[in-house]
Amino acid sequence: MSKFMRGLVVMSAISMPVYVAYADDAQGMSQDLSQDLNDGVKCKPVKSIIKRMRKLEGMDADIVDTVTTSSVMSIKTKDEGPLPDAVFFRNKGVKTAFTIADDGKITDFKKIAFFDKKGEFCIQDKRYFGKTKEQTKGIFSVSLSLDVAFKDAKGLHTLDKIRDGLKDGKSHYKKMFPTPLKLMIPKMTHIGVAYKDNENGRERKDPEIFAVLDDMNLSGLQMEYFSAMYIIAVEDLQTLGADSLKITGGDYTLYPLPGIEKMKKFGFVDKEKGGEEKMARKSE
Missing domain, CATH: 2.60.120 (Jelly Rolls)
Known part of the structure; x- marks a missing residue:
């Protein structure tokens, strides 16, 4: 979903x-x-x-x-x-x-x-x-x-593909609405990783999501857990100098999204109480 x-x-x-x-x-x-x-x-x-x-x-x-x-x-x-x-x-x-x-x-x-x-x-x-x-x-x-999502879910997403998906994702949403509502659709600046086996919405202890540069994992990737998804700002990937995002640990769906505050503004609520705390993940 x-x-x-x-x-x-x-x-x-x-x-x-x-x-x-x-x-x-x-x-x-x-x-x-x-x-x-x-x-x-x-x-x-x-x-x-x-x-x-x-x-x-x-x-x-x-x-x-x-x-x-x-x-x-x-x-x-x-x-x-x-x-x-x-x-x-x-x-x-x-x-x-x-x-x-x-x-x-x-x-x-x-x-x-x-x-x-x-x-x-x-x-x-x-x-x-x-x-x-x-x-x-x-x-x-x-x-x-x-449901708007990235077509590829094979584990490695280049930064260029992510940027393209965010831009195109907004175009998809605009096709769903009449003209007055199109103006309300925010810019897509984040991606959301939703593991398919996470039916109860519980946060994983160690999600296997990594910023990558030249096939090497980078430390310090910032993620927020919100409504059974790991939310990542593309700007953070750029700041780390990453060229890709690597996702392992099971089947998943990757979504183009605005930031969490924008989602809240449009009535989107967290599914798990206390699931909004920001955290830094250190890649091994």
Whole structure:
């Protein structure tokens, strides 16, 4: 999961990842409400989502060479009940099915970028049969998470690639928002290392993250632990004279980020109490 731009981006909230909420109790502009009621179908227009996905799919090659935006549409069921019987896109009576994994993720959601903006995103389930939106409110919740991260996670990141990723990362975020909100997106000045096995958000005693010059580890790299990530300022790497950042100790994801204070300003909070203390790590 991405660590910046968390929350619903509906009006002006900015934090990470970007969630686009789908309310299962909204009838939207369904093409045949009476038939849908009998079939247990609820639909909602997704024009804004399609437009956003098209922008991300159509980015120039030099903006996607270092970082990428992944999209995950997920469905959750009230009280951890069964997932819906079917999820599909519908336009002018033509249905295109989506695939739902056991964890509720729609694995082929990216194809929606190529669908007609006049269509609808629909959920069909026996719990909807013959029932009004008031009777079925809250059965399902659907969210779209857009996650911006470095493409490479092989352990060694050159300073040039990191700088390029920070610059391009901001471009990715700007594609997600309407024009007024684009002005609020801060400059990316830091990188965040999130180990994939860190499900409980606990800080490691000795994270294996090193500033490197000519394949030699440098001492004194400053890191801050914030919301299950090790945050590193690119300026600190430059001050140390490093030409690369080396990350070992397990699979990880590397994120382009602003500083922690900027993240807090946009409503991002730490997941672990006391996890904001700054520390110097001495490379062995």
